[in-house]
Amino acid sequence: MYRAVIFGATSAVAEQICRIYAQDKARLLLIGRREEALKEMCDDLSIRGAVQADYLVSDLSDLSQHQTLLERIQTSINEPNLFIFANGTLPDQQECEESVDKTIEAINQNALCQISLLTMIGNTLEKRKTGSIAVISSVAGDRGRMSNYVYGCAKGMLTRFLQGLRHRLSKSGVNVLDIKPGFIDTPMTAHIEPKGALWAKPEKVAQDIVKAIDSKRSVIYTPWFWRWIMLIIVSVPDFIFKKTKL
Amino acid sequence: MIYQSWGRYPHLKQTGFALKSRHQTPDFDDYESLLAYGNGRSYGDSCLNSKGKVAHTRYLNKFIEFDQDNGLLTCESGITFKEVIDLVLPAGWFLPVTPGTKYVTVGGAIGNDVHGKNHHVDGNFGHFVEELALRRSNGESMICSPSQNPEMFYATIGGLGLTGIIQWAKFRLKKVNSAFMEVETICFKGLDEFKLLTDQSKDSYVYTVAWVDCMAKGEELGRGIFLRANHSAEPKPLPSPKKQVTVPVNFPSFALNTYSIKAFNMLYYANGKRSHNKTSSSYYDPYFYPLDGILEWNKIYGQQGFLQYQFVVPSTDYSVIKSIFEKISASGAGSFLAVLKEFGTIESLGLLSFPREGVCLALDFPFNGEQTLKLLHSLDEMVVEAGGAVYPAKDACMLPKSFQTFYPNLEEFKKYKDEGFSSDFWRRVTGE
Numbered sequence: 001m002y003r004a005v006i007f008g009a010t011s012a013v014a015e016q017i018c019r020i021y022a023q024d025k026a027r028l029l030l031i032g033r034r035e036e037a038l039k040e041m042c043d044d045l046s047i048r049g050a051v052q053a054d055y056l057v058s059d060l061s062d063l064s065q066h067q068t069l070l071e072r073i074q075t076s077i078n079e080p081n082l083f084i085f086a087n088g089t090l091p092d093q094q095e096c097e098e099s100v101d102k103t104i105e106a107i108n109q110n111a112l113c114q115i116s117l118l119t120m121i122g123n124t125l126e127k128r129k130t131g132s133i134a135v136i137s138s139v140a141g142d143r144g145r146m147s148n149y150v151y152g153c154a155k156g157m158l159t160r161f162l163q164g165l166r167h168r169l170s171k172s173g174v175n176v177l178d179i180k181p182g183f184i185d186t187p188m189t190a191h192i193e194p195k196g197a198l199w200a201k202p203e204k205v206a207q208d209i210v211k212a213i214d215s216k217r218s219v220i221y222t223p224w225f226w227r228w229i230m231l232i233i234v235s236v237p238d239f240i241f242k243k244t245k246l
Numbered sequence: 247m248i249y250q251s252w253g254r255y256p257h258l259k260q261t262g263f264a265l266k267s268r269h270q271t272p273d274f275d276d277y278e279s280l281l282a283y284g285n286g287r288s289y290g291d292s293c294l295n296s297k298g299k300v301a302h303t304r305y306l307n308k309f310i311e312f313d314q315d316n317g318l319l320t321c322e323s324g325i326t327f328k329e330v331i332d333l334v335l336p337a338g339w340f341l342p343v344t345p346g347t348k349y350v351t352v353g354g355a356i357g358n359d360v361h362g363k364n365h366h367v368d369g370n371f372g373h374f375v376e377e378l379a380l381r382r383s384n385g386e387s388m389i390c391s392p393s394q395n396p397e398m399f400y401a402t403i404g405g406l407g408l409t410g411i412i413q414w415a416k417f418r419l420k421k422v423n424s425a426f427m428e429v430e431t432i433c434f435k436g437l438d439e440f441k442l443l444t445d446q447s448k449d450s451y452v453y454t455v456a457w458v459d460c461m462a463k464g465e466e467l468g469r470g471i472f473l474r475a476n477h478s479a480e481p482k483p484l485p486s487p488k489k490q491v492t493v494p495v496n497f498p499s500f501a502l503n504t505y506s507i508k509a510f511n512m513l514y515y516a517n518g519k520r521s522h523n524k525t526s527s528s529y530y531d532p533y534f535y536p537l538d539g540i541l542e543w544n545k546i547y548g549q550q551g552f553l554q555y556q557f558v559v560p561s562t563d564y565s566v567i568k569s570i571f572e573k574i575s576a577s578g579a580g581s582f583l584a585v586l587k588e589f590g591t592i593e594s595l596g597l598l599s600f601p602r603e604g605v606c607l608a609l610d611f612p613f614n615g616e617q618t619l620k621l622l623h624s625l626d627e628m629v630v631e632a633g634g635a636v637y638p639a640k641d642a643c644m645l646p647k648s649f650q651t652f653y654p655n656l657e658e659f660k661k662y663k664d665e666g667f668s669s670d671f672w673r674r675v676t677g678e
Contacts, residue, residue, distance in 0.1 A: 041308070043308075043309070043310060043311070044310070048309065187264065187305055190263060190266065190305075193263075
């Protein structure tokens with residue numbers, strides 16, 4: 001039975017993951033910024049069957065708070081055996097190009113704050129010799145593209161960090177899963193219309209993630225076809241790639 | 247996101263956006279008008295607002311409170327009946343009233359004041375709603391119940407989404423001992439027999455409904471299969487879930503014609519004959535939702551879509567039903583399924599609610615241009631004459647004067663309609 005801590009818990013995919021675990025009578029501790037949304041989500045998850053559904057309010061982009069946050073987590077849930085990272089933001093590429101501050105902020109929110117928490121959590125699980133870590137990165141991290149390379153470089157950094165962490169923690173029986181979703185129809189992307197065949201429902205992505213956590217996978221693309229789309233995008237030689245506007 | 251109605255007719259270009267939470271107030275000034283859009287299970291144009299925008303409630307899918315002791319559920323309006331059943335049935339509760347699909351949302355069920363096979367015992371879904379919150383276009387969130395803002399409450403039940411966006415609702419559930427139904431199947435030869443079976447069954451069966459072969463002519467006119475059922479008293483283990491089949495593409499329009507529909511009806515009748523006078527135990531899902539087993543079954547009607555026609559006429563008057571059958575049979579326009587049900591005496595609560603005492607018939611018609619509309623308009627006239635009504639949730643073509651006759655509370659309703667909300671249905675039947 002999972003005792004899970006979910007960072008960025010109010011995101012659509014995280015919420016669907018929590019619903020699946022709630023039905024399995026899991027214990028869940030939600031971390032996010034918006035107190036009202038967290039509280040409403042806890043009510044919903046308790047009704048759906050979660051044995052425990054609590055929340056902590058925290059702004060994860062403030063790295064100096066991470067040590068205290070982990071202490072608060074420790075007192076809120078007993079020996080969590082699963083950590084899910086669904087936090088992050090989708091920055092405006094144009095704005096990042098015009099502002100170094102925006103670029104650094106985007107990298108902080110999509111890579112550094114995860115890396116900071118993962119460093120501390122990794123050490124704890126390594127000692128405990130059990131547990132599972134699942135982090136949502138993105139297909140955008142596989143190759144830098146003009147339309148969103150700031151977001152992409154942060155996600156790419158995260159992917160590389162997870163590779164190393166996975167290598168190290170595999171010696172202690174701790175699994176590290178890197179999740180690379182494509183386009184997901186969520187409130188974050190609700191403004192993008194129309195949505196074509198490549199868009200997936202958060203329910204579907206959540207099912208894929210839960211399955212991958214159970215079977216201790218290393219990397220998954222979700223939905224599955226993104227593996228092949230990205231294989232093509234990554235393999236295109238630079239002289240051709242430069243001619244595209246992806 | 248493609249917004250269309252279940253009948254896929256009329257073909258309107260609809261744009262919209264998704265509400266992010268039940269607390270979100272859309273910027274009403276940005277839109278000429280709005281309309282909440284749930285799961286698009288209304289057949290005609292009552293769920294569309296092509297001159298304005300629709301506000302999709304797909305993310306309003308949280309449960310808020312479930313009182314397991316008293317069977318009271320509070321949830322956001324985008325929750326579907328399927329999600330409600332999945333939650334409450336293991337705890338020994340069921341929907342108090344359900345239409346023939348579990349893919350309607352709670353908001354849609356209230357806005358159309360839906361009914362089911364138990365109308366003669368329980369009434370409509372609206373009878374079980376205790377409280378709801380309504381987002382009006384002035385930004386206000388209004389709590390409505392029989393004791394708080396009652397006028398707005400009764401305008402919203404069956405109000406076709408025109409009083410505002412339902413944010414959440416609280417409603418009573420029905421206690422059940424089992425997920426199974428005891429279903430009895432009886433063949434009948436004509437409408438007189440149907441009437442007799444209805445009278446015999448209404449006190450001892452919570453659910454009654456009949457399927458009628460509307461392609462049959464002469465002697466066989468009005469033959470059909472009567473199904474009556476109760477929830478099983480004995481608890482039984484739940485069966486494992488079956489994989490669902492989706493209709494992958496549109497059927498070509500010639501797939502449905504007089505011959506294929508006739509064949510289907512004959513087979514269905516023959517199948518019913520085989521189980522004549524038998525009682526069998528059925529899981530709730532295939533019993534209540536036979537068509538939900540085939541996702542997107544509406545695509546069998548092809549590109550042009552179809553119209554459903556559902557009406558009620560006072561129950562003493564079977565001659566109207568008979569002449570309507572004769573008219574359809576003569577037109578050869580045919581219907582896949584004709585569903586016949588006698589409503590009980592329980593009065594509807596909503597100002598624009600459809601159910602009322604009488605016999606109710608629902609039919610499908612593939613859309614064949616002008617001739618289909620002409621046929622339905624002539625049926626409208628017969629229903630007007632009989633003092634009945636046509637169901638807005640299914641309608642795509644009734645004329646303003648028919649609507650005004652069917653719904654005498656229209657003027658009263660207009661007092662509570664929100665000016666920031668409209669639909670293609672509303673503009674069609676009121677000219678506003």
